[in-house]
Amino acid sequence: GENVEQHPSTLSVQEGDSAVIKCTYSDSASNYFPWYKQELGKRPQLIIDIRSNVGEKKDQRIAVTLNKTAKHFSLHITETQPEDSAVYFCGAPDGGYNKLIFGAGTRLAVHP
Amino acid sequence: EAQVTQNPRYLITVTGKKLTVTCSQNMNHEYMSWYRQDPGLGLRQIYYSMNVEVTDKGDVPEGYKVSRKEKRNFPLILESPSPNQTSLYFCASSRTANTGELFFGEGSRLTVL
Numbered sequence: 001g002e003n004v005e006q007h008p009s010t011l012s013v014q015e016g017d018s019a020v021i022k023c024t025y026s027d028s029a030s031n032y033f034p035w036y037k038q039e040l041g042k043r044p045q046l047i048i049d050i051r052s053n054v055g056e057k058k059d060q061r062i063a064v065t066l067n068k069t070a071k072h073f074s075l076h077i078t079e080t081q082p083e084d085s086a087v088y089f090c091g092a093p094d095g096g097y098n099k100l101i102f103g104a105g106t107r108l109a110v111h112p
Numbered sequence: 113e114a115q116v117t118q119n120p121r122y123l124i125t126v127t128g129k130k131l132t133v134t135c136s137q138n139m140n141h142e143y144m145s146w147y148r149q150d151p152g153l154g155l156r157q158i159y160y161s162m163n164v165e166v167t168d169k170g171d172v173p174e175g176y177k178v179s180r181k182e183k184r185n186f187p188l189i190l191e192s193p194s195p196n197q198t199s200l201y202f203c204a205s206s207r208t209a210n211t212g213e214l215f216f217g218e219g220s221r222l223t224v225l
Binding site: 006009031032034036042043044045046049051089093094098099100101102103104105 | 143145147152153154155156157160162168170171202209210211212213214216217218219
């Protein structure tokens with residue numbers, strides 16, 4: 001089955017800096033890679049996703065890049081703001097079992 | 113409003129006392145799933161359901177049961193809770209199994225003494 005590793009586990013940046021979180025996956029057949037944001041005490045919510053037929057997708061200050069050859073994908077947040085502070089989870093499908101496997105999460109802290 | 117509703121949100125119970133966490137969605141989603149969230153371990157899937165009367169084990173199913181008698185409801189049952197089931201539980205639903213947005217409930221924090 002699919003295995004997803006996420007790094008770093010914690011990330012601290014100054015407001016205005018960029019933040020990058022990376023995930024690697026094991027199943028070369030995986031074709032969908034979402035990123036979820038979980039604010040303190042809240043539910044995870046999808047912020048961006050990418051499918052395997054594209055290499056990059058942007059939505060305002062966030063972007064996701066995918067390298068299928070190396071089997072990794074990354075979340076990029078530019079011009080970070082304090083409200084970006086949260087736990088971020090990446091995911092990849094375990095296609096043979098109809099489920100989504102999540103990484104262990106990255107706790108991002110943006111300091112004013 | 114499209115939503116996934118879980119109850120109870122908070123529960124403290126004792127070892128061995130059966131409990132049920134309810135989950136209901138109003139989006140007519142076929143796929144529903146239960147996750148538990150523990151520090152450093154992320155979101156781990158307990159059980160999932162592709163449709164009514166179709167359920168399957170996730171990665172950590174031991175000690176849990178589920179049922180899917182109606183499309184909108186997917187209760188999680190702990191027949192004999194133990195302290196290692198103390199966790200934050202999330203129910204989620206999606207239009208598709210693993211290639212579409214998961215909509216999460218607000219979470220249920222369970223403590224087993």
